[in-house]
Amino acid sequence: MGKKRIGLIAGVMLAVMLVLGACSSDSSGEGSDDNTIKVWTMSKALKGFVKDYEKESGVKVDVQVIPWENAHDKLLTAVASGKGPDVLQIGTTWVAEFAEAGTFLDLSDHIKDYDNLSPDNFYDSAIETTQYKDQTIGIPWYVDTRLLYYRKDILGEVGYPNGPETWDDMIDASEKLAARGDGQYALDMPATDPQFPFMLAWQQGWDYDIDKGAENFKEPSFKEAVKLHHLYYKEGYSQTGEGKEFFQSFSDGSKPMFFSGPWDIKTLKDRAPEIDGKWDVHVMPKAENNKSMIGGAHLAVFNNSDKVDKSLDFINWMADPETQVEWFKTNSELPANKASWDDPALADDPKVSTFGEQLESTQALPLIPEYERLGQELLKTLEQINRGGADVDKAIKDYQSKAEKILN
CATH class of the missing domain: 3.40.190.10 (Periplasmic binding protein-like II)
Known part of the structure; x- marks a missing residue:
């Protein structure tokens, strides 16, 4: 054994x-x-x-x-x-x-x-x-x-009435949306979802090879995903901290995009009926691919x-x-x-x-017993980068060391 x-x-x-x-x-x-x-x-x-x-x-x-x-x-x-x-x-x-x-x-x-x-x-x-x-x-x-939920009316004002197709589109739209003024953002980032950073990494062409263990996190494509995640906080496209409940900020337009699952179709119909007909869902934006979990x-x-x-x-x-x-x-x-x-x-x-x-x-997410611990540790690492000002390269290196201990 x-x-x-x-x-x-x-x-x-x-x-x-x-x-x-x-x-x-x-x-x-x-x-x-x-x-x-x-x-x-x-x-x-x-x-x-x-x-x-x-x-x-x-x-x-x-x-x-x-x-x-x-x-x-x-x-x-x-x-x-x-x-x-x-x-x-x-x-x-x-x-x-x-x-x-x-x-x-x-x-x-x-x-x-x-x-x-x-x-x-x-x-x-x-x-x-x-x-x-x-x-x-x-x-x-x-x-x-997971899909992208977006306000058709507000995204239409910045050139994307049918939703962003690619991550380049997402960044372009986000820059314009955040420029609307104080308290205006683009994306309500799922900051507590340990699955989301892995999805970002897949879309950059990364994959988890069970045989490589912590070496997986040395791949350039993994770093690209971390940098993309950080970009949204560094440039003010996403709010640092919780702010309003997501359906409120989606309804008032201060955060006109978010990623979520099918249950929020009903949530928005029940909690934000005033914007019925003004929002839609779109498949994940594409980089190397548009994979979701x-x-x-x-x-x-x-x-x-x-x-x-x-x-x-x-x-x-x-x-x-x-x-x-x-x-x-x-x-x-x-x-x-x-x-x-x-x-x-x-x-x-x-x-x-x-x-x-x-x-x-x-x-599929990595089918290893340690997955949830890896995901939670990655969220802590992103928090150190996005809110604590940690250097991206150093934070990723520290995460690799922690991942190695978890996997061993």
């Missing part, structure tokens, strides 16, 4: 001692009959949504909703105790950590038995996030990605489940194109099954269909 795995398991056991008292000891097969499967999810809407499946299949689905802030510790406890659900939701950025700990049943030999579970049904980048060391740890449930969640079978067939039948139902469309209508989360995108509910909505277009140009 490698040092990394030993360290992870030790961490799991420590977490169990810390959180066992706060978490229930649910286990498949305990407290439920043979016709019930237990599902752990972070989506409240799933409780009512599964009633159709129960009617169709005759199987009872016992849904337990776990708040996101508690989910990580709850899963750690389940892994160490061996007492968990039959089916569990797993976020894409947690795949490597929990797969390394042996959380999931390998589905590789089961997929062929279910029509809706074929990898061909899903986006390639979504499937990539279900693969770990030659195992299939889950099936894509829903996906998300692939996010979302998978449905997996817990390694100790004794109801594998029933669990997979439920996941097969959740992956059906019609079910995926109904889940989108229920919870505004984008279908992972590509066939669902032909449905008018998605195809006839220009904003939603633009997300579908971007999903064709997405990339």
Whole structure:
């Protein structure tokens, strides 16, 4: 057993001692009959949504909703105790950590038995996030990605009524927007999103090679992404500090662009109805490419489940194109099954269909257990550059050293 795995398991056991008292000891097969499967999810809407499946299949689905802030510790406890659900939701950025700990049943030999579970049904980048060391740890449930939200009226005033196509366009538009006067900016930069800097780097032609480790961060294309990020603060295109809530600054025009996921379509309709018709979404601006991240969640079978067939039948139902469309209508989360995108509910909505277009140009985040720590450390580095005035070259070099310690 490698040092990394030993360290992870030790961490799991420590977490169990810390959180066992706060978490229930649910286990498949305990407290439920043979016709019930237990599902752990972070989506409240799933409780009512599964009633159709129960009617169709005759199987009872016992849904337990776990708040996101508690989910990580709850899963750690389940892994160490061996007492968990039959089916569990797993976020894409947690795949490597929990797969390394042996959380999931390998589905590789089961997929062929279910029509809706074929990898061909899903986006390639979504499937990539279900693969770990030659195992299939889950099936894509829903996906998300990031786009540019922009004010059509305000961007039109600086020459981009249909949105910037490239990063050169973005910089040109941003310079003009920031020149409007005090308190006027161009972009509400996602300063707390650890995924965004990696997206910027991909667009500059960078990629993370697992075999290179911290050496990846010596690539010139990675530095270009850091410099681009810093440019927005150095030139005043983005505000240093939080300022107003994003929908307020988008509504009043002081920050007429931001990057976000599909959920903010509804947020803007609800929180800023006064600008309805004045805003739109655009695929990511292009440098070497216009790649965005692939996010979302998978449905997996817990390694100790004794109801594998029933669990997979439920996941097969959740992956059906019609079910995926109904889940989108229920919870505004984008279908992972590509066939669902032909449905008018998605195809006839220009904003939603633009997300579908971007999903064709997405990339999986590094599937390594240390990813979240690398991302958080990178945010600290950018903060030192953008607000603390740190030298870019020195800050990147320091980050490389920290990344090496994290990875080792």
